Amino acid sequence: MFVTPAFAQAAAPGAGANDLFMTLAPFLFILPIMYFMIIRPQRQQAKRHQEMLAGVRRGDTIVTTGGLIGKVSKVVSETELEVDLGESTKVRVVRSAIAEVRTKGEPAKEA
Structure with missing residues (x-):
């Protein structure tokens, strides 16, 4: 009576691992892009600035x-x-x- 059809349907056995991978896939794709476009250039810029300060x-x-x-x-x-x-x-x-x-x-x- 109070159970909707969406809750009544059970997931197939073994589908949990596939769902987890599909949930994490965008993050696994975005992390390397963030590293090469944001984190790495900032580290290089900080290193150049430290070298400049040391050379004054x-x-x-x-x-x-x-x-x-x-x-x-x-x-x-x-x-x-x-x-x-x-x-x-x-x-x-x-x-x-x-x-x-x-x-x-x-x-x-x-x-």
């Missing part, structure tokens, strides 16, 4: 994430730089705050 040296013109443009006047430590913004204005900047290196400077002359 005195004389480089940089742009900070805040939009300030200046020239690196001194490398204070592994994580900090002193940047000349012009008009004798110098600020200390954390390396991770560098968004872009515009022009590469010349290496420091060794005495």
